[in-house]
Amino acid sequence: MSTIYIPFNISILKTLKDALEFDVYVRLGKEKFLLLMRKGSRIDQERLDLYISKGITCLYIDNNSKDVFTAVFKEKAVFEEVPDKSAEVENLEKKIEEIGSENIKEIEEKTEALTERCINDLFYGVEINTEHIRNTTRLVKNYMSLLVLAPKNISELLNSIDENHYFHYHSVSVSITSIFLSRILSPDNERIQSITGMGGFLHDIGKAGSGEHDLNPVLKPKIISTEAYVKHPERGLKLLSSVENVPEEVKIIVYQHHERPDGTGFPNSLFNVKLYYPSRVVAVANAISKMVAKHPFGKEMKPKDAISELLASKGAFDSKVLQALAKVYNIR
Numbered sequence: 001m002s003t004i005y006i007p008f009n010i011s012i013l014k015t016l017k018d019a020l021e022f023d024v025y026v027r028l029g030k031e032k033f034l035l036l037m038r039k040g041s042r043i044d045q046e047r048l049d050l051y052i053s054k055g056i057t058c059l060y061i062d063n064n065s066k067d068v069f070t071a072v073f074k075e076k077a078v079f080e081e082v083p084d085k086s087a088e089v090e091n092l093e094k095k096i097e098e099i100g101s102e103n104i105k106e107i108e109e110k111t112e113a114l115t116e117r118c119i120n121d122l123f124y125g126v127e128i129n130t131e132h133i134r135n136t137t138r139l140v141k142n143y144m145s146l147l148v149l150a151p152k153n154i155s156e157l158l159n160s161i162d163e164n165h166y167f168h169y170h171s172v173s174v175s176i177t178s179i180f181l182s183r184i185l186s187p188d189n190e191r192i193q194s195i196t197g198m199g200g201f202l203h204d205i206g207k208a209g210s211g212e213h214d215l216n217p218v219l220k221p222k223i224i225s226t227e228a229y230v231k232h233p234e235r236g237l238k239l240l241s242s243v244e245n246v247p248e249e250v251k252i253i254v255y256q257h258h259e260r261p262d263g264t265g266f267p268n269s270l271f272n273v274k275l276y277y278p279s280r281v282v283a284v285a286n287a288i289s290k291m292v293a294k295h296p297f298g299k300e301m302k303p304k305d306a307i308s309e310l311l312a313s314k315g316a317f318d319s320k321v322l323q324a325l326a327k328v329y330n331i332r
């Protein structure tokens with residue numbers, strides 16, 4: 001049976017202070033609905049105003065959320081189709097994309113600030129090429145822009161774009177480290193560097209909306225359920241399958257970033273040769289970024305200590321990638 005969607009006036013969301021307790025959809029066509037805001041995320045008032053200024057007056061919940069919606073808004077909860085003032089529904093898809101483009105500048109600024117902060121956390125006390133930093137910043141910013149221009153299915157990511165958000169911080173941090181490592185390992189292959197950086201940026205997209213990040217506006221991740229954790233590579237792959245402009249290799253990285261060369265990883269316990277090389281780079285970048293982040297699960301480690309720990313975990317990470325990382329920090 002197909003889902004039934006119930007309309008409500010967008011302006012009621014302006015009164016909501018807490019996180020959403022239901023998914024919110026926008027209608028793009030007669031039978032076509034796009035998930036705009038996910039349950040668990042907070043309302044971004046500025047983006048809400050932008051939707052309203054574009055003439056979007058009516059949003060939808062699915063039939064199953066009717067009771068919880070009524071409980072949240074009480075007597076204010078009125079279900080009625082509010083006619084779209086400016087144009088016919090077909091144009092809404094274009095409008096959503098326009099909103100994405102209008103957000104790019106703000107997103108770029110936040111990403112740039114985050115990039116510097118991540119570089120400081122990751123490479124504190126290490127001499128690195130400033131040209132590398134500039135190029136890295138440019139690449140990471142490009143990924144953000146690319147995603148914003150393809151907002152279908154990635155509303156979760158949009159909702160997390162905030163310099164104080166662990167999800168955004170971690171994405172930028174893993175991307176930077178992946179690009180750095182890739183430049184050392186494949187100095188003449190710009191395409192691979194870019195693919196690896198983008199894979200690093202998107203590696204955990206399958207966790208978006210799972211609850212790990214949504215309710216944590218401060219740099220502090222919450223532990224998600226084991227089931228959601230185990231499924232996030234597959235969910236990420238699925239989420240990206242319909243996003244244009246994301247190369248196939250990037251999807252492979254997202255799917256494989258928790259595989260381990262010794263076969264102890266997931267979801268497929270892939271052994272050595274079956275593992276795409278950039279996936280191994282992102283796996284190392286993911287591990288180190290998590291260990292040195294200023295507010296990760298527990299207290300942060302010094303990069304040198306974190307690398308020594310990774311070097312000691314024989315077989316779990318690619319040795320060539322680990323050596324490249326150790327070289328950056330002058331560890332022998």
Ligand SMILES: [Fe+2]
Pocket residue numbers: 203204232257258
């Ligand atoms: Fe992950």
Ligand SMILES: [Fe+2]
Pocket residue numbers: 170174203204286
């Ligand atoms: Fe991660």
